Amino acid sequence: MKRLKLSICLLILAVNVHGQETTTKDIPLTNAEKFTAKSGSLIRREFIDIGSVGAKYPCKIQIAIFSDLISKTSIKAVRLEYNYPGDANTKIGLIDVDEVDGALKSIKILKDEIFSKKEENYTEVAFTSRSGFSIGAYYSNGIWEPYMEIHKNSYHSMVTINMDDFNKLYDMLLQAKAKL
Numbered sequence: 001m002k003r004l005k006l007s008i009c010l011l012i013l014a015v016n017v018h019g020q021e022t023t024t025k026d027i028p029l030t031n032a033e034k035f036t037a038k039s040g041s042l043i044r045r046e047f048i049d050i051g052s053v054g055a056k057y058p059c060k061i062q063i064a065i066f067s068d069l070i071s072k073t074s075i076k077a078v079r080l081e082y083n084y085p086g087d088a089n090t091k092i093g094l095i096d097v098d099e100v101d102g103a104l105k106s107i108k109i110l111k112d113e114i115f116s117k118k119e120e121n122y123t124e125v126a127f128t129s130r131s132g133f134s135i136g137a138y139y140s141n142g143i144w145e146p147y148m149e150i151h152k153n154s155y156h157s158m159v160t161i162n163m164d165d166f167n168k169l170y171d172m173l174l175q176a177k178a179k180l
Helices: 002-018 031-036 097-114 163-179
Strands: 043-053 059-068 073-082 091-096 123-128 134-140 143-149 158-160
Touching: 031 043, 031 059, 031 073, 031 091, 043 163, 059 163, 073 097, 091 097, 097 123, 097 134, 097 163, 143 163
Parallel strands: none
Antiparallel strands: 043 059, 059 073, 073 091, 123 134, 134 143, 143 158
């Protein structure tokens, strides 16, 4: 009888472990994350506020400066911070310096070319950074809806934004670019 109970427990455990679904896919590290993950370093983190977008639940846009106080080297990135009410986890997204131009070009294409088009089907257009931050829009029920997803596959990281916020995000990324 003990053997039967033990076998059933092991079977249930094996099924549970095998059936586990991961909530996030392996997302590559950003250059800034790689810099701060180096062992043997003493890292200083400084965050400079640029502004925020999103009326209901705002997303903070910052410049992040990571400095290794031992090697006297540093790296910068655009940092996006979002707190969804009721979720204790702060969502963080990063845009590396070499990705900022791509994000700006993507927003410009969305504004100048995509939003004026009428689609026949549900359609999504998005830019995604290494950290999983994504800016884009989806077409549904005859209108384009812009959005930001702070961290890919992360629960409560979707920020709905209106067209004014979309334009404001573009302006803030330009400001951040000038300070990077």
